[in-house]
Amino acid sequence: MTDAIDAASSNEPGFAGFDPAPAPQPASAAAPTPYRVLARKYRPAHFGDLIGQEAMVRTLTNAFAAGRIPQAWMLTGVRGVGKTTTARILARALNYQTPDGQGAPTTDLSEFGVHCREIIEGRHIDVMEIDAASNNGVENIRQINDAVRYAPVSARYKVYIVDEVHMLSTGAFNAFLKTLEEPPPHAKFIFATTEIRKVPITVLSRCQRFDLRRVEADVLVEHLAGICRAEGVDAEQEALAAVARAAEGSVRDSLSILDQAIAHAAGRITLDEIRSMLGLADRARVIDLFESVMKGDIAAALGELRAQYDAGADPVVVLNDLAEFTHLVTRLKLVPEAVKDNSLAQAERVRGGDFAQRLSIRVLARTWQMLLKGIAEVKQADRPVMAAEMVLVRLAHAADLPTPDEALKMLRDGMGAVPAGNGGGNGGGMPRPPSGGGSTALAARPILASANPAPVPVARVAAAPAAIVASIEDVVALASQNRDITLKIALERDVRPVRFEPGRIEFSLAEGASRTLAQDLSRRLKEWTGQTWMVAVVNDEGGATLREQAAAAKDQRESDAAAHPSVKAVLERFPGARIVDVRDPRAIAAAENAASVPNEDEYLPDAEPLFDDAEPDFDGIDF
Template sequence: MDETTTGTPLNDEPALPGFPPAPAAAPGSPYRVLARKYRPRTFDDLIGQEAMVRTLSNAFETGRIPQAWMLTGVRGVGKTTTARILARGLNYQKSDGTGAPTIHMPELGLHCEAIMESRHVDVLEMDAASHTGIDDVRQIIDGIRYSPVSARYKVYIIDEVHMLSEKAFNAFLKTLEEPPPHAKFIFATTEIRKVPVTILSRCQRFDLRRIEADKLVAHLGRICDAEGVKADQEALAAIARAAEGSARDSLSLLDQAIAHGAGVVQGETVRDMLGLADRTLVIDLFEAVMRGDVPAAFAGLRSQYDAGADPSVILSDLAAFSHVVTRLKLIADAAKDPALSEIERARGTEYAQKLSVRTLSRAWQILLKGIPEVQASNRPIAAAEMVLVRLAYAADLPTPDEALRALKDGAPAPSSGPSSPPPSPPMSTGPMTSGNVALATSQPMPQPRPQPQGTAPVMRLRRFEDVVALAAEQREIVLKTALERDVRLVRFEEGRIEFNLAEGGSRTIANDLARALQQWTGQRWMIALSSDEGAPTLRQQADTAERERKEGATSHPLVQAVLAKFPGAQIVNVVDRAEKAGEDASAEADMDILGATDAEDELE
């Protein structure tokens, strides 16, 4: 069953603020887990599903009540609970016999208690996972013709409806489309894609959302207050993260944490219970890896492993913190996320200012591929160490474009990775490079000429093609495409570009290019639109060159013979290959001819 969120206790313990007390449990009754004890009893008790509640409220108030609902969502977000509350609202009747279908139920009605305890004769719940056949559906169809015994509607709640067989679904179609006026259907499923569209088209569908972490933390705090349990925010945030948006999972974990901590829920006890790593230690490990300090990274991993943390969980937490840093770098309000601890917010903001998006993205990819390797390895700690080595050595590697550019410009080769000797100082005590993490090298490398202090390195761009290549290196794909497609170059010199805009080109490209070049090169460039026609765009030049290569290849005698031998064959690609150094510089064409395999052999 799916429990959602805040609810009214079902035993004699105090209710949550704002909710009416439930009937007291009998003395000596067995313990009720929190997920059942605080199960929602009205729509006001639900959290995280405001859109669904608003839609249902409007439908009930206007009398637009459909014959069937389809509730879908991950486990524990409240599908079955919502179905029972719907059944209660449909059959709500006060003790004096008055009442109508409503979602506002300030007091228990005649049928409410029996419906919420799943024992009402007119509200039938069926688990489709164990009743999958057509015979089970026939029983429903045979019984639906009879009027309800005591309630207003007969309500059929079918959980995990996607488990029904194809024949069972087909048997439902006619009844579901035109049910008797006294019958309502409520379906719940976690696999909405397995439900036939013929069924979906006959239902109103509601997608129950995962509950946000801050709402789960607040909800768990209210329950701890009602239970008289002391809990710190770090522990509740860890439980909310582990629950992944499921209220039932969070309450089950809270139940376990209360038992584990003997009535006190602390961050350390929750980490021990879940096998999680200390967030501070995870952040220290992140710092060591980004700094390229492999010995410190190994020591941090080993200390957490010895304390009981699972290596794959450590890497998962490391990936999660990389994601946090990336969000802090790219989203202005990410630091206001209440699910973040104070140390995550402070140190994550610090790293976001120092690390480039490229470095963070590469770290995420390495960790994402490394976690399954650790989980599948028979030596997980060794596999985790190798992932950290890979991450540390790749933290500051250049992209292929940057490496080629460095070779062309005669710049020193990039570092091959961090060195094992003396670790670098901590991140917080020394500045990083603006784009990447500064890594130590095991061998002395030639140093470039020093730049004047306070100035950015000057980047030489000698051709317009160099500007386009630089846009590609900086991952400015939109700008690169616009430069190739829309710019008809009139004049190019270092620091100044004049061009005519092709038809349909954006008029903001000049400002965008000027701003980008100043950021990339550290120099101000004069970008001007000209009335002169200008040269063809780079894309037009490429198309012309391709067309000339194909025309030249077509005129080749051998190609003509092949085309004559194979009617319908076409030249689909022509690639120029330069002759060896010292020989004739003329180009020889390699041709891929469709349908002409072993053409020369055929001609011979």
């Protein structure tokens, strides 16, 4: 069956599985044909066979048609996208010759010429393929420099294909430069590499560079379907889509996986067979896991992960699939037309579109970042499934928290408590841990997006009092409240108060202070209070600056603390111990009172941590 297909395909231009093997001999004289893997059997033989590289093919076709053929090419890309294959096709195009001795360099290679079969099979005497990983020394390049001077034996050009060229040593690259810049007219060089950054710029500047792209999933699925038809293999479309996703844009990887799947299934290739072979998670179950996490239902999420793990799924693969689905939902939210992508399964189209409407970009971005960090942790963990479970716990806990802008919006709208489902209901305004009830990120968005939200009980409603400015401390507080940090620092550091009364401030300046401080303060006070203030700088010696007063108060507190009998006992018991901070009980009480009253101009406090790492205080003193 296979030999018949290969023989038929030799007369069919553009067939993506052309087999350059000799025509089969009669059965009586033929020896058993050794099996060839799909990646070799369906290796492209001309530019029409290449898939996913249309830009490169068009450029090369135009260059050959115009006779603008450079002396060297640099082909780069990930593994399995066709770098070495393209190099062989280029060598064939350069040396194309018909049996009657006619022909010129061309990209029209639908029919085999005199040298084509030997070049494609890698055994032509004038086309040398060199593995730079094992021939990376100066001596190896010196041999090429010596041999390149001689004319080709039978072909039009001597072609040197150097694979993995980034493996050459620095000395080898330097030895190559002169020959590469001015090679003989009969010599061409084709380099292939997966690590383009490791190739010196001096080499890159002498080559025409082509970046081979990863093949799109839908193109890869179509290619695999054609090979299955040629091989007489029955395969589900979703199974081929799973193979294409696992290959990550590599044609060779996809053919290797397909080869393995044919042997594994021993019949019809189904999605379940692919999952079982590769340890993949069920796509629908990944979506179920995503929904449980977004609802904050930790119990269901952990149960689903453990079930997939028991079924043979790799925890890293499950989290990767979860991240991939998160990206898909984000893409569907930003580009709704992406739902028409043929490579998407029905469940991905329907449920992904539903999630895209219900989840905000901030929630999706936060989930993506946490998954990226979690995947790295799981890869390094001794117990991957446990690490994956902890990642899901973090995700579910975060799904129960409102984003900062949503929390601010709630406060500005007069909502004294966060609604249930967005972390409210615990009495303190702090997000609660997820309880498994399922009312979190997915349920919160419609509430926030509602045009006419239901009335919410208001904990406190109070008119904002007029600003009271009775001291220099009040002026500093006003600057801090209006986010004028520069003026606040100047007032604390450079102002020595002399006289303060409503509407008039007199002070002297500390050394190095700004000479425009008085004018700036007068202008800002008028903006903040609506009144005109007379601010003057006098020559009288003023009092201490606020920063000096704070330092003196701190020193006094430390001195008083050092005299405390308990502190004395500690310092004597632990030689070398010192007092590093003394908290003023009045300041602590004032801060607690201020924190209990929500202010729309203040930042929200951080979410309640899972674990409290703060050290206990000893009589208000930290050591």
